[in-house]
Amino acid sequence: MINKRRSTAVLIGLLAAAALIGPSPARADDETTEPVAEPPKVELVLDVSGSMRAKDIDGRSRISVAQQAFNEVVDALPDETQLGIRVLGATYRGKDKKQGCLDTQQIVPVGPVDRTQAKAAVAGLRPTGFTPVGLALRSAAQDLGTGSTARRIVLITDGEDTCAPPDPCDVARELAAQGTRLVVDTLGLAPDEKVRRQLLCIAGATGGTYTAAQSADELTGRIKQLVDRARDTYTAAPAVVGGGTACEGAPLLAPGVYSDREAFSEHRWYRVPVRPGQELRASVSVALDRPVNPDYGVLLRATAPDGRELVRGVDAGSGRTDVVSAGLRWSAAEEEDEDGPSAEPTPGAEQAVRTVCLVVSNSFAARPGTRAQPGMPVELTVDVVAASPAPDGPDLGRGWVLLLLLTLAGLLTGLVAGLLTRWWVHTWRTN
Amino acid sequence: MRTLIRAAAATTAAGLALTPAAALAAPSPSPGATTVTKAGTSFLTAATVTAGQPVQVGASTGDHLYWSFRADAGQVHKIAATVTFPKPRSGASTWTVDVFDGLRRRQACTAGAQTPTADASATSVALGCTLRRVRPWAEPWSGDPLPGTYYIRLSVTDLPEPDLGLPIDVEMLVGATDSGGASGDDGELAAPLVPNTRAGTVLGAEPTPAPVADEETDLTGWLPEAGSRWVWTTVGGVLAAVAGVVGFGLTRRPRRP
Numbered sequence: 001m002i003n004k005r006r007s008t009a010v011l012i013g014l015l016a017a018a019a020l021i022g023p024s025p026a027r028a029d030d031e032t033t034e035p036v037a038e039p040p041k042v043e044l045v046l047d048v049s050g051s052m053r054a055k056d057i058d059g060r061s062r063i064s065v066a067q068q069a070f071n072e073v074v075d076a077l078p079d080e081t082q083l084g085i086r087v088l089g090a091t092y093r094g095k096d097k098k099q100g101c102l103d104t105q106q107i108v109p110v111g112p113v114d115r116t117q118a119k120a121a122v123a124g125l126r127p128t129g130f131t132p133v134g135l136a137l138r139s140a141a142q143d144l145g146t147g148s149t150a151r152r153i154v155l156i157t158d159g160e161d162t163c164a165p166p167d168p169c170d171v172a173r174e175l176a177a178q179g180t181r182l183v184v185d186t187l188g189l190a191p192d193e194k195v196r197r198q199l200l201c202i203a204g205a206t207g208g209t210y211t212a213a214q215s216a217d218e219l220t221g222r223i224k225q226l227v228d229r230a231r232d233t234y235t236a237a238p239a240v241v242g243g244g245t246a247c248e249g250a251p252l253l254a255p256g257v258y259s260d261r262e263a264f265s266e267h268r269w270y271r272v273p274v275r276p277g278q279e280l281r282a283s284v285s286v287a288l289d290r291p292v293n294p295d296y297g298v299l300l301r302a303t304a305p306d307g308r309e310l311v312r313g314v315d316a317g318s319g320r321t322d323v324v325s326a327g328l329r330w331s332a333a334e335e336e337d338e339d340g341p342s343a344e345p346t347p348g349a350e351q352a353v354r355t356v357c358l359v360v361s362n363s364f365a366a367r368p369g370t371r372a373q374p375g376m377p378v379e380l381t382v383d384v385v386a387a388s389p390a391p392d393g394p395d396l397g398r399g400w401v402l403l404l405l406l407t408l409a410g411l412l413t414g415l416v417a418g419l420l421t422r423w424w425v426h427t428w429r430t431n
Numbered sequence: 432m433r434t435l436i437r438a439a440a441a442t443t444a445a446g447l448a449l450t451p452a453a454a455l456a457a458p459s460p461s462p463g464a465t466t467v468t469k470a471g472t473s474f475l476t477a478a479t480v481t482a483g484q485p486v487q488v489g490a491s492t493g494d495h496l497y498w499s500f501r502a503d504a505g506q507v508h509k510i511a512a513t514v515t516f517p518k519p520r521s522g523a524s525t526w527t528v529d530v531f532d533g534l535r536r537r538q539a540c541t542a543g544a545q546t547p548t549a550d551a552s553a554t555s556v557a558l559g560c561t562l563r564r565v566r567p568w569a570e571p572w573s574g575d576p577l578p579g580t581y582y583i584r585l586s587v588t589d590l591p592e593p594d595l596g597l598p599i600d601v602e603m604l605v606g607a608t609d610s611g612g613a614s615g616d617d618g619e620l621a622a623p624l625v626p627n628t629r630a631g632t633v634l635g636a637e638p639t640p641a642p643v644a645d646e647e648t649d650l651t652g653w654l655p656e657a658g659s660r661w662v663w664t665t666v667g668g669v670l671a672a673v674a675g676v677v678g679f680g681l682t683r684r685p686r687r688p
Contacts, residue, residue, distance in 0.1 A: 148630070193593070196595065207473060209491055209493070211596050222491070225489065228469065232469050232478065235475045235628060238475075238630055239631045241631070252636075254632045257629065279622075313534070319588040320586070320588050320589060322495040323473070325535035325536075330571050330572075381627060382627070387621060388571075388619065391618030397660060397664050397667065403667045407674045411675065414675035415681060
C-alpha cells in the first residue's frame with residue numbers, strides 16, 4: 001500500500017513537470033549594439049535678433065528666458081556630451097541687410113564644456129540684428145564636422161528668417177542630403193504661424209522635432225531633454241550608398257545599415273550575396289521629409305538576378321507620419337536546385353553564392369510645389385543569418401487525450417491478454 | 432483500483448490549475464521596475480524597455496516616439512499608453528500606436544484602441560494594442576510575429592496645425608503574458624529578428640564560394656527535440672503499462688479465501 005501511494009505521488013509529479021516544462025526559455029542573445037567610440041555632439045543655435053527683446057514670456061524678455069534656460073542646461077550637461085553654442089544676429093547694429101545677414105558667430109566651440117566660460121559668453125548676449133537662420137544652420141553643420149555618429153542641432157528662434165535666400169528649409173534639406181546624419185530640433189519662442197511653418201519644415205526635412213515654448217520652464221525642460229536625447233540615443237550613422245538603376249551593377253551590400261535617397265516613383269536596386277543555408281533579412285524605411293499627398297506606400301522586393309520575384313514586403317498608410325517601412329525574409333528552399341536533382345552537393349565541393357537583388361520603390365505623390373530633388377531619405381538594413389529550416393512533424397505526443405488513449409489501449413490489451421490467458425489455461429486444463 | 436481513481440482525479444485537478452488564464456488583464460508595472468524617462472525618435476534610436484517597465488516622458492505634440500522591447504516565443508504582449516494634454520488645444524486630434532517587428536513589418540493589434548480621437552476639450556487619451564502570440568517559427572514568406580525586437584511608435588496622425596509643438600505627457604507600459612505553446616517541436620528561429628544596427632560596408636566583389644561542410648552524422652539529427660512531449664509520451668507509456676496490468680488483473684477469477 002505504501003508503495004502504491006508512492007507511485008501515485010511520482011505519477012502526479014511527472015504530470016506536473018510535463019505541464020510546467022512546456023515553453024523552453026528562449027535564449028537571450030547578446031545585444032548587437034556596440035559602443036560608439038565618438039562622443040555625442042550637439043550645437044545650440046540661438047537667435048539673438050532684435051525681436052528677442054519682446055517681453056512676452058511670463059512678463060520677461062525672450063532673451064532673458066533663453067539665457068536662463070542655457071545656464072540651467074550648461075549646469076546639467078552630462079560630462080561626455082560635447083556641446084557648442086552659436087548665435088545669430090548678435091553683433092551687427094546697422095541697417096545694411098547684406099552685412100546683417102552674415103552675422104553669426106560660434107561663442108562656445110564644440111567640445112567638452114567649460115561651464116563658467118560658456119555661462120559668461122551667454123550672459124553677455126544682447127538682442128541686436130537680423131535673423132540669418134539659413135546661414136547659421138550651414139555654419140553649425142560645419143562646426144559639428146563630419147564623423148561616424150549622428151549630430152544634433154537645436155535651433156532656438158522667435159522670428160522668421162529675414163535673410164532668405166537661402167531659405168532655411170532648403171538649407172536644412174541640403175544639409176541632411178549631404179550624407180552626414182544631421183538632425184535639427186527646433187524650438188519656437190512664442191511662435192506665430194509663419195515661424196511655426198518654417199520651423200516645422202526645418203525639423204521635418206532632417207527628421208527632427210518641433211516644440212513651441214511658451215514659458216521658461218518649458219524651454220529649459222525641452223532643451224535639457226534634447227541634449228539628453230543626443231546622449232541617450234545616438235547611434236553610428238548608416239553607411240551612405242547609392243542604389244543602382246537595375247540589378248546588374250547595383251552595389252553589393254554586406255550586413256548593416258545603409259542610407260540612400262530615392263525620388264518620387266524611382267526604383268533603387270541593391271544586391272546581397274546569400275550563401276546556401278542562409279536567410280536574407282532586409283527592411284527599408286522611406287522618410288517623408290516634405291509635404292506629400294496623404295496616401296502613400298512603400299514596396300521592398302527581393303528578386304533573383306533573372307528578374308523572378310522571390311518575396312516582397314509592403315506597407316501603405318494615410319495621414320501624418322515620419323517614415324513608412326517594409327521588411328522581408330527570404331531563404332532558398334532546401335531542394336531548389338537550378339541544375340536539376342542530379343546536382344547533389346558533395347562534401348568538399350564548393351557551393352555557389354546566390355545573389356539576391358533588392359529593389360525599393362515608393363508610391364508617394366508630390367503636392368504641387370513640392371521639390372523632387374534631392375530624393376527622400378531611405379534607410380535600408382540588411383542582415384544575413386543562418387536559415388531556419390521547417391520543423392519536421394513531431395514524433396512524440398502531448399496532452400491529456402494522448403494519456404487517455406494510451407491508458408485505454410493498455411487496459412484493452414491487458415483485458416484481451418487476460419481473457420486469452422484464461423481461455424488458454426482452461427483448454428490446457430481440460431485436455 | 433481506488434488508488435488509480437484517486438490518481439486520475441488528482442491529475443485532472445492539477446491540469447485545471449495549470450491552464451493559463453484565458454483573460455488578458457491590463458498590464459501592470461512589475462514591482463521594483465525603474466521608470467524609463469526617454470524615448471527615441473527613429474527606429475535606430477528607439478529607447479529600450481522591458482515588459483513591466485513603466486515609461487513616463489514629456490514630449491511635444493507631433494513627435495514620433497519610439498521604444499523597442501524584446502519578445503520571446505509564446506508571449507502575448509499588451510501595450511497601454513496614455514497621452515495627457517496639459518494645455519488647451521484648438522481641435523480634435525487622432526493618435527496612433529503602431530507596432531513593428533524587428534524587420535519593421537507592421538504588426539496587427541488583436542484588441543485595443545489603436546487610433547483613438549481626442550476631442551478638443553479632452554485632457555487625455557488612452558491607447559492600447561494587444562499583439563498576436565509570438566510564434567517560435569514561421570516560414571520566411573509569412574508575416575507571423577516571431578521572437579526578437581519589437582518597435583512601438585506613438586504619434587499623432589491628424590490634428591489642426593496650430594496644435595503642433597504643444598507639450599504632452601506620455602505614459603506607456605508593455606505587459607507580457609506567457610501563454611505557452613513554444614516548445615522546440617514547433618520549430619525554432621535560428622536567429623531572432625534583432626536588426627543589425629552597425630553601419631554597413633559596400634562589398635567590392637562577389638564573395639568566394641564557401642566549401643560545403645561535412646554532413647553531421649550523429650543521433651541528435653533524427654531524435655525529436657528535447658521538450659515536454661518526451662515527458663507526456665513517457666507518462667502515457669507508463670499509464671498504458673499500469674492499465675494493462677490492471678486489465679489483466681480484472682480477468683482473473685477472484686481468489687477464494
